Amino acid sequence: MRWTSRVRFLFLMPAVIWVLAFTVFPLGYSLYIAFYKIEQKVEITREKVPVLDENGEPVLSKSGKPRTRNIVHKNQVSTSEFVGWFNFKRLINDPQVWSAVKVTAIFVGVAVPTQLALGFLLALLFNQHLFGRPALRAIMILPIFATPIAVGYLFFTIFYEEGGPLGFLGIPFLSNPDWALFSVILVDVWQWTPFCFLVFLAALQGLPDELYEAARLDGASTFDMITKVLLPLLQPTILIVLLLRLAEALKLFDIPFALTGGGPGIATQSYSFLAFRTGLRFFDLGYASAMAYGLLIIVMIIVTLFFRRLRETYG
Amino acid sequence: MDKVRTRKPGSSSFNEALSSLVAIVVALIFLFPLYWAFSTSLRNPIDTFTVAGFGIPWIDFEPTLANWISQLSTPEAARALGNSTIIAVFASLLALIIGTPAAYALARFRFRLIPNRDITVWFLSQRVLPPVATVIPFYLVMRSLGLLDTHLALILVNATFTLPFVVVILRQTFMDLPMELEESAFVDGAGYMTTFLKIVLPLAAPSIAASGLIIFAFTWNEFLFALTLSSKNVITVPIHMAGGVDSRGVQFWFMAVRAMIAMIPPVLIALIAQRYIVRGLTLGAVKG
Numbered sequence: 001m002r003w004t005s006r007v008r009f010l011f012l013m014p015a016v017i018w019v020l021a022f023t024v025f026p027l028g029y030s031l032y033i034a035f036y037k038i039e040q041k042v043e044i045t046r047e048k049v050p051v052l053d054e055n056g057e058p059v060l061s062k063s064g065k066p067r068t069r070n071i072v073h074k075n076q077v078s079t080s081e082f083v084g085w086f087n088f089k090r091l092i093n094d095p096q097v098w099s100a101v102k103v104t105a106i107f108v109g110v111a112v113p114t115q116l117a118l119g120f121l122l123a124l125l126f127n128q129h130l131f132g133r134p135a136l137r138a139i140m141i142l143p144i145f146a147t148p149i150a151v152g153y154l155f156f157t158i159f160y161e162e163g164g165p166l167g168f169l170g171i172p173f174l175s176n177p178d179w180a181l182f183s184v185i186l187v188d189v190w191q192w193t194p195f196c197f198l199v200f201l202a203a204l205q206g207l208p209d210e211l212y213e214a215a216r217l218d219g220a221s222t223f224d225m226i227t228k229v230l231l232p233l234l235q236p237t238i239l240i241v242l243l244l245r246l247a248e249a250l251k252l253f254d255i256p257f258a259l260t261g262g263g264p265g266i267a268t269q270s271y272s273f274l275a276f277r278t279g280l281r282f283f284d285l286g287y288a289s290a291m292a293y294g295l296l297i298i299v300m301i302i303v304t305l306f307f308r309r310l311r312e313t314y315g
Numbered sequence: 316m317d318k319v320r321t322r323k324p325g326s327s328s329f330n331e332a333l334s335s336l337v338a339i340v341v342a343l344i345f346l347f348p349l350y351w352a353f354s355t356s357l358r359n360p361i362d363t364f365t366v367a368g369f370g371i372p373w374i375d376f377e378p379t380l381a382n383w384i385s386q387l388s389t390p391e392a393a394r395a396l397g398n399s400t401i402i403a404v405f406a407s408l409l410a411l412i413i414g415t416p417a418a419y420a421l422a423r424f425r426f427r428l429i430p431n432r433d434i435t436v437w438f439l440s441q442r443v444l445p446p447v448a449t450v451i452p453f454y455l456v457m458r459s460l461g462l463l464d465t466h467l468a469l470i471l472v473n474a475t476f477t478l479p480f481v482v483v484i485l486r487q488t489f490m491d492l493p494m495e496l497e498e499s500a501f502v503d504g505a506g507y508m509t510t511f512l513k514i515v516l517p518l519a520a521p522s523i524a525a526s527g528l529i530i531f532a533f534t535w536n537e538f539l540f541a542l543t544l545s546s547k548n549v550i551t552v553p554i555h556m557a558g559g560v561d562s563r564g565v566q567f568w569f570m571a572v573r574a575m576i577a578m579i580p581p582v583l584i585a586l587i588a589q590r591y592i593v594r595g596l597t598l599g600a601v602k603g
Contacts, residue, residue: 002431008424013415015438015482023441026452033452122341123356129459131335136342137466138586142349144596145585147536149553150577154352157567163364165351199601206602240600247443248428254538258557272447274538279451292448303440308575311601314435314483 027296034087034289036080043075080286087290097291100268100274106181107270108249110186115245116238118189119196124226126197127204137201140194148191152258155187159259176265180260184268187255192248196241203237204230240313243306250299271295321460342506349578355571356382386572395555396576401466402551403534406473407527414481415472415523417509421482421495422489435486440600442477450543457544468544469551473537477530480598487599488522489515525591530582 058066159173252270262269279288354370357378372378462468
């Protein structure tokens with residue numbers, strides 16, 4: 001039974017209007033400027049003004065003329081020009097974009113499955129009597145909320161090749177392009193495996209005791225127990241975690257910003273990083289908007305694939 | 316509550332000891348980076364790279380608070396902490412004030428035109444939106460409103476990001492509350508608004524407070540928008556952190572202190588709101 005009073009609009013509408021104003025409108029605006037070429041120029045004009053003394057009288061030079069000085073006016077001018085699909089066509093032919101797509105795809109494709117698998121194994125490990133389990137679980141929570149940008153810089157000190165704590169391994173963590181991407185993945189795995197672990201552990205603990213008892217009486221091996229009982233039962237949870245991790249991993253920005261600056265070269269320049277640079281460092285705003293829309297569409301496809309599951313979970 | 320699971324009879328105590336050992340090693344591996352920041356922050360700059368072993372204070376080196384004192388006494392650090400606190404407090408309050416009634420509406424009322432669960436998924440989908448898709452229009456809008464480099468811009472942005480979280484998570488909280496109390500309030504003649512304010516909110520207060528803490532941490536950690544919308548005046552803690560690499564090269568000891576300063580508040584929040592973390596981070600899909 002749910003109520004139908006009109007009051008419901010009073011409760012709901014502020015949030016709906018807020019999202020329309022601060023999310024839907026910006027997204028529409030972004031789509032609009034994706035069809036424009038926007039250029040920011042600084043227009044410099046010089047003006048000669050007489051030099052005045054403290055009484056406001058013009059100061060005369062030796063030759064008797066009033067002395068002047070130059071004032072430089074800097075004016076930021078932005079020009080925009082409708083270019084149709086140009087920005088989107090450029091997107092498809094831009095090698096930087098494809099490099100960023102590749103970096104992001106490898107990152108998502110390696111980091112997310114690793115986090116889920118490792119998280120699940122750790123959840124199985126912790127789903128038993130353990131010495132000091134509450135304390136160990138509390139330690140595992142810490143990485144999740146650690147400020148990502150600080151985590152990036154922190155790992156910069158850890159991966160430091162001359163004198164860092166892992167220096168003895170002799171691995172070029174940040175100076176070799178392949179290792180640099182691996183390092184970015186490793187940091188993300190460090191930060192987000194605990195999230196998968198916590199959720200899976202909660203789901204395992206939520207299963208009834210009888211289940212384990214029954215499986216044991218049937219003589220099921222641990223392997224069978226995991227593959228035939230636990231994984232199928234946890235499937236809804238696994239899908240939600242997968243969706244959340246995919247969406248989050250596609251946003252990758254903070255860690256490469258801090259850890260590698262996108263380098264060496266552009267070896268760790270993620271898609272979001274490239275769009276940010278294009279738009280807000282080189283101020284190619286129209287092109288960057290088109291770029292961002294590319295990512296938005298991929299995320300929307302993923303959400304659509306999960307849509308039925310989401311409706312069931314939150315229905 | 317401990318539950319004995321996939322364990323075979325007979326080998327229990329040995330298995331338990333072995334599993335505990337593995338679990339401790341795993342936890343230490345995950346703790347190590349945070350520990351390393353702590354250890355580096357206590358070292359003399361000249362000791363940074365020469366400390367042996369695991370860099371345990373008092374054993375491997377003589378710890379000093381000099382880095383902490385010199386970092387915390389800079390006006391920049393104080394301002395960054397102040398800015399981050401102001402932005403996170405007001406953004407969280409704003410998101411709670413707007414989001415809580417919406418969550419209640421979705422939990423208790425029936426919407427006819429669009430079903431409740433579709434509205435919920437619509438809110439949820441904002442949460443997975445890549446921020447880089449809105450950062451450019453936000454930058455342009457804030458620039459034309461003259462709001463660049465103001466607290467207000469970052470408060471609005473962060474409230475926007477955390478609002479869907481509040482709506483989805485608190486909707487679940489309200490659905491879990493028994494409806495009888497509200498219905499008996501109606502019998503006593505109370506209206507919807509009074510019932511919401513006087514009966515429902517106090518009952519949901521722990522969850523609302525936990526959500527507030529979690530979105531405080533999200534806002535505290537936010538980097539991309541702070542980097543874009545602020546330049547001089549409204550430097551937040553993560554931006555201050557990013558300024559640690561300067562022309563004199565990387566100063567590991569200061570960076571460690573700054574990393575610690577940035578991470579301590581959200582990490583403390585994670586520990587305080589432990590019980591709500593699983594539910595919070597899965598947006599209510601899994602109950603922790």
